[in-house]
Amino acid sequence: MLPTLGYSVLFIIGAIVVKLVVSKIRFTKKYKLPNVVPGWPFIGNSLDVPYPAGMWGVDMAKKYGEMFTVNIGGRRLVYLNSSRVVTDLLEKRAAIYSSRPFRPMLSDIMSGGARIVFMGYTDRWRNQRKIMHSILNGKQAEAKFVPFQDLEAKQLVLDMYKEPENFHKASQRFSNSVILSVIFGRRAKKDDELLKFILGYTQTLGEYQFNPIKSPADVFTWLSNIPTSLQWWRPFGERFFRKHVAMFQKEYDALLDKMNKGTAKPCFAVDVLRGTAKKEFEIDDIEKIYTWTSLIEAGSDTSRVAVLQMMAGAACYPEWAKKARALLDEVCGADANRLPTLADRSNLPYITAVMKETLRWRPFLQSGVPHTLMRDDEYEGYKFPAGTEFSWNAYSIALNEKEYSNPLKFEPERFMNDDLHKTAKGHWSFGAGRRVCVGLNVGANNIWIAAACILYCFDIEQDLDYPIDQFNTLWEEPLKAPFKVKITPRSKAHIDLIEREGATAAAADY
Structure with a gap:
């Protein structure tokens, strides 16, 4: 019987191998x-x-050219290494290149299927x-949000003056207080509970993304089909989701209280x-929370990191x-x-160029x-199957x-053009x-006013004992400079x- 069982197992394995070979052919x-980067069996790259x-x-683009393909656990990901191909595919063919990969852990479990990104x-x-x-x-957005940004920039330069060694914390407080003001109409407080939470979970999201x-479930997506009780990654994701909703529910409740009192x-x-009350928008409570927090995540990290990169650029050049x-x-x-304000933009086009060069x-x-x-698509001799993922190779393009x-x-x-x-x-x-990014105007204004005020108030120099690594720095590290x-x-x-002005x-307070 054992030999028979052994032959059966070998037959099944052989059948699987034949099926895989035929499918590949x-x-x-x-x-x-495009050029396929060699990888490991089963797990690919x-x-x-x-x-x-x-x-x-950057290194891979130099080796494999304008486009190359990697295999992430069976998912085909094509890196686009020039603005030309990014424009041709992600911009000009946006109607069919605008979906997102299936990420059962990151999107469904950790985000309740409601995080727009x-x-x-x-x-x-x-x-x-x-x-x-x-x-x-909208027409009123500029007038509504600019006062928040001008105010927080004054606090930013005060914080940097008082504790120059903690310039990264000043950038954190600035960017997060602006986005909290824009989204919830309140400033970041000292030892702000929500601010600490945001800094912690955005780092986690970045790692999972x-x-x-x-x-593993986002790499090998078939794992989402195994019984729920065997999904060892699920409990963390569910706790993450519950904690996230509970934390932002507090902000939701506090805002409702202010609205009832007429102080919002x-x-x-x-x-x-x-808008929801007037039936202008149709959106449930979980989506409301994630609409707000998606913008906070995008606005907070992008602005604080960009301010740091602008400062590094000023020190190095x-x-x-x-x-x-x-x-x-x-x-x-x-x-x-006086300090610069966003009202000075028309008179300071070079600072607008600084903002764009920072990005x-x-x-x-x-x-x-x-x-x-x-859906399936063809481009310059290549034939892409539906489900193929495409990402712009940002560093490679920027350094080319x-x-x-x-x-x-x-x-x-x-950028002076x-x-x-x-x-x-x-x-x-x-x-x-x-x-x-739908909030790009708010983000651009954040960088503009921060750059203008910092450059106007301070001299920024490299510490020659600790030269800045311009290429391998983990810019988004939230806990240390x-x-x-x-x-x-x-x-x-x-x-x-x-x-x-800082006083x-x-x-x-609001």
């Missing part, structure tokens, strides 16, 4: 993918992609997107609640910072007459966020001499196609201005 005859993947992507190209996604766009980019070995500030969440300072002096006074120089999303192809002259250097002059005021033009930090830098007020007059900002 059929696939190869029907489809053609799952262990080969580091986190963060910026410089890995992980949703497929569905009616639910379109509804949330429409709500966000109508409020963040970009680290292939962190979540104009903000995104108030507009959502009032001081020539442009001196030029920016001279232009700021022309508008705001060389004797520290290009070292992209926050080092290897992009994958889009999923919704064919894309930018002298790409390693922080050089705002490259006819596209200066097209916020998302010339870089990919806000995404591509129909997935471009990603690099060392010397921050010095420009003069006694600037100190007086910082203290005067006004510190006293503001």
